[in-house]
Amino acid sequence: MMKVHTPKKGKAKRALEKRAPKLVETGKKTLILQGTKTSGTLNAVLTEIYHLKKGEAVRYTRKNENIRPFESGGETSLEFFSLKTDCSIFVYGTHSKKRPDNLVIGRMYDHHIYDLVEVGVENFKSMESFNYDKKLAPRVGSKPFIAFIGEGFENVDELKHLKEVLLDLLKGEVVENLNLAGLDHAYVCTAISSNRVYLTHCALRLKKSGTVVPRMELVEVGPSMDLVVRRHRLPNEGLRKEAMKTAKDQPKKKIKNVSSDAVQGTIGRIYIPDQKVGDMALPNKAKGVKRERREAKKKEASERASKKQKEESE
Amino acid sequence: MAMEMENQKPIQVDLGHLLAFNPFHNFPSLPTSRDELVKECLEEGTKLVQAVADSLFNLPSTEDVDGPLVKLPPPTTKLPREKHLPKPKPPTKWEEFAKKKGIKNRKKDKVVWDEQTGTWKRRFGYDRVNDDKDVPIIDAKMTDEPGEDPFAKRKDDKKKRVEKQEKNRLQNLKQAAKVGALPSHIQLAATALPITGTQAPAKKVTKDELGNVAGMAATSTASGGKFDRKLPGEKPAKKQGKHRKFLPVVEGSGIGSREKEQNDNVLNKLISKHSHEILNVGKAVTMYNVKKEKKYRNKRDQEGKSSSSSSKLKPKKQINKKSAKKGPGSAKKGSSSSKKGKAK
Numbered sequence: 011m012m013k014v015h016t017p018k019k020g021k022a023k024r025a026l027e028k029r030a031p032k033l034v035e036t037g038k039k040t041l042i043l044q045g046t047k048t049s050g051t052l053n054a055v056l057t058e059i060y061h062l063k064k065g066e067a068v069r070y071t072r073k074n075e076n077i078r079p080f081e082s083g084g085e086t087s088l089e090f091f092s093l094k095t096d097c098s099i100f101v102y103g104t105h106s107k108k109r110p111d112n113l114v115i116g117r118m119y120d121h122h123i124y125d126l127v128e129v130g131v132e133n134f135k136s137m138e139s140f141n142y143d144k145k146l147a148p149r150v151g152s153k154p155f156i157a158f159i160g161e162g163f164e165n166v167d168e169l170k171h172l173k174e175v176l177l178d179l180l181k182g183e184v185v186e187n188l189n190l191a192g193l194d195h196a197y198v199c200t201a202i203s204s205n206r207v208y209l210t211h212c213a214l215r216l217k218k219s220g221t222v223v224p225r226m227e228l229v230e231v232g233p234s235m236d237l238v239v240r241r242h243r244l245p246n247e248g249l250r251k252e253a254m255k256t257a258k259d260q261p262k263k264k265i266k267n268v269s270s271d272a273v274q275g276t277i278g279r280i281y282i283p284d285q286k287v288g289d290m291a292l293p294n295k296a297k298g299v300k301r302e303r304r305e306a307k308k309k310e311a312s313e314r315a316s317k318k319q320k321e322e323s324e
Numbered sequence: 325m326a327m328e329m330e331n332q333k334p335i336q337v338d339l340g341h342l343l344a345f346n347p348f349h350n351f352p353s354l355p356t357s358r359d360e361l362v363k364e365c366l367e368e369g370t371k372l373v374q375a376v377a378d379s380l381f382n383l384p385s386t387e388d389v390d391g392p393l394v395k396l397p398p399p400t401t402k403l404p405r406e407k408h409l410p411k412p413k414p415p416t417k418w419e420e421f422a423k424k425k426g427i428k429n430r431k432k433d434k435v436v437w438d439e440q441t442g443t444w445k446r447r448f449g450y451d452r453v454n455d456d457k458d459v460p461i462i463d464a465k466m467t468d469e470p471g472e473d474p475f476a477k478r479k480d481d482k483k484k485r486v487e488k489q490e491k492n493r494l495q496n497l498k499q500a501a502k503v504g505a506l507p508s509h510i511q512l513a514a515t516a517l518p519i520t521g522t523q524a525p526a527k528k529v530t531k532d533e534l535g536n537v538a539g540m541a542a543t544s545t546a547s548g549g550k551f552d553r554k555l556p557g558e559k560p561a562k563k564q565g566k567h568r569k570f571l572p573v574v575e576g577s578g579i580g581s582r583e584k585e586q587n588d589n590v591l592n593k594l595i596s597k598h599s600h601e602i603l604n605v606g607k608a609v610t611m612y613n614v615k616k617e618k619k620y621r622n623k624r625d626q627e628g629k630s631s632s633s634s635s636k637l638k639p640k641k642q643i644n645k646k647s648a649k650k651g652p653g654s655a656k657k658g659s660s661s662s663k664k665g666k667a668k
Contacts (some may be wrong), residue, residue, distance in 0.1 A: 033409070076557075086556050086557040119406065120406075157373055159346050159365065159369065163345065177403065181343075189391050208362075224381070253405050
C-alpha cells in the first residue's frame with residue numbers, strides 16, 4: 011500500500027496552508043536580489059526598498075549569475091526562489107555599462123513570470139540624507155497613501171504598466187478596517203516626461219483644521235529617485251484574463267420566485283398545479299369497500315351460478 | 325470614485341488602496357532646477373493626498389482603543405492575483421452517502437465514561453475507553469475453531485480495518501486530484517499516488533539518473549551532443565570514459581625515470597605473453613588443483629550413483645570426463661557420443 015507522507019497537523023500543516031491559494035488574497039511578499047555586478051547606489055536602493063517593506067520582503071544578498079529575466083531560459087532560478095520563499099513580486103538589481111543601476115521589477119502568477127518592467131535608477135537620494143524632525147518618522151507596516159501625477163500614466167503604455175506594478179509593490183497589506191491614527195506616510199510618483207518618473211517617499215503631518223478632516227502636510231523623508239523606463243514585458247492575454255479572475259466574478263445565482271419587500275420582508279411565490287380529482291387515489295380505503303373487489307366478487311358469484319345451472323342441465 | 329475639485333479637473337480616488345491619480349497634470353516645460361521640480365511634485369502630491377483624506381475621514385468610524393477605526397470600501401483598481409483560484413473539493417464517498425441518507429455529524433465528547441474501571445477515559449489515544457488490548461478474557465463461541473487464537477484474530481481485524489480506511493482515503497484523494505482540487509498540504513506528494521490500477525509505486529527518477537539519460541542520448545547523435553539545443557538550466561554533459569594521463573615533457577631530477585618504467589612494463593608484458601618457455605607458476609598450480617578436485621568429485625559421484633543410474637548412462641559419462649583432460653581427443657569423443665544419441 012502506498013503511504014503518502016504529508017503533514018496532517020501542527021506547524022507544518024499550518025505553514026503549508028498559508029502558502030495555499032486562497033479565495034481572497036492578502037498582500038504579496040517581495041523578493042529582493044541582485045546579479046553579478048552591483049554599484050553603490052544600487053546596493054543602497056535595494057536595502058532601502060527592503061527597509062520600507064520590512065515585514066513582507068525577503069532579501070537575498072548573494073550574487074546570482076544565471077538570472078536573466080528578459081531571456082527565455084534565464085527565469086528558472088527566479089521561479090524556483092519564488093516557489094521556495096512564496097514571493098510573488100521580485101526586485102532584481104544589476105549594474106552594467108549598457109544598463110547602469112538597473113532594476114527589474116516583476117510579478118509572478120502561480121510562481122511563473124507574469125510581467126516585467128525594467129527601470130534605471132538616477133538621482134538617488136537615500137533616507138539618511140534627508141533632515142527632518144525624527145518624531146515624524148513613519149512606522150513599519152503602516153498603510154501608505156499613494157499618489158500618481160501626470161498624464162503620462164494614462165497615455166504612455168510603459169508608464170501605465172509601471173503604475174500598476176508600483177501600486178502592487180508599494181501598497182501594503184490588504185485590510186478592511188483601518189485605524190486613522192496610524193496613517194503616517196505617502197508615496198508620490200510624478201511622470202516628468204514620457205519615460206521618466208520621479209518617485210519619493212514622504213511622511214505625513216496632520217494639522218488641525220476646522221473640520222473633521224485634518225490638513226495634510228508632506229515632508230520628504232525617505233528615498234527619492236528618478237526611474238527611467240527601459241524595457242517592459244506585458245503578460246499575454248490568456249494569462250492576464252486568468253489572473254484577473256476574482257471569486258466575485260461568478261454571477262450570483264438568482265433564486266426564482268423569491269422577492270423581498272420593505273414592509274413584509276421576504277416573500278415567496280408558490281405555484282400549485284391543477285388538481286385532477288378524478289384520477290386521485292382515495293385514502294382510507296377499507297378492503298371490502300373497493301369497487302374492483304366488489305365487482306370481481308359479483309362476477310365470481312354469477313359465474314358459479316351459471317356453472318351450476320349448466321351442470322344441472324347436463 | 326471620482327472627486328470634483330473647484331477647477332473642474334477630476335482626480336481619481338481609490339479608497340480601498342488609498343490611491344489618488346491625477347491624469348490631467350503635465351509639465352509644459354521642465355523646471356530648470358531639481359529643487360523646483362521636487363517642490364512642484366510635493367505640492368501636487370499634497371493636493372492628491374488631501375483629496376483621499378477628505379473622503380477617508382468622512383467615512384463612518386467606530387471608536388477603538390488606539391483611535392478611530394474605519395471600514396474601507398473594496399478597492400476599485402483590479403490587480404492580478406498571485407495564485408490561481410482554489411477549486412472546490414469534490415465530496416468524499418462517505419460525504420455523498422451521508423448526504424443521501426441524511427446522516428448528520430454529531431458532536432462527540434473528548435472523554436467517555438468507562439464502565440469497567442469506573443473512570444472517565446479518552447475516546448481515542450493513550451489509555452482509551454474500549455481498547456482492544458485491555459480485554460483479558462474472550463469467551464469461546466460455538467462457531468470458533470479450536471486452533472484459532474482470538475486475540476491474534478482481533479489484531480488482524482483491526483489491521484484490516486486500518487488498511488481499508490487508508491485505501492479509501494487514497495481513493496478520495498485520487499478523485500480530488502482528478503478534478504484538480506487536492507487539499508493544500510498534499511499538493512507536493514501528489515506525484516507519489518499511483519495513477520494506474522496496479523499497486524506498484526511510481527519509480528522516482530533521481531537527478532543523477534536524469535542527467536545520465538540526457539548524456540547518453542546526446543552521445544548517440546552524430547556530433548556527440550555538442551551542438552544540441554539545451555533546456556534552460558541544463559548543465560553541460562559530463563565527460564564519460566577514461567581520463568588519459570600523459571607524462572610530463574620535462575622530468576625533474578629527484579623523481580626517477582618514469583618513462584623508462586613505463587617502457588619496461590610494456591616490454592615485460594609482451595615478452596611473457598608470447599614466450600612458451602617461461603612458466604607462469606601461479607597458473608600452473610591452479611590448473612593442477614582444479615584437475616585434482618574434478619577427479620576427486622568424479623570418484624565420489626561414481627560411488628554414490630552406482631545403484632540409481634542405468635547401465636547405459638554410466639560408461640557414457642566416464643568417456644566424456646576422461647576426454648576433458650586430453651585436449652584434441654575431446655572433439656572426436658564428443659562427436660561419437662552425439663552419433664550414439666541419434667541412433668537411439
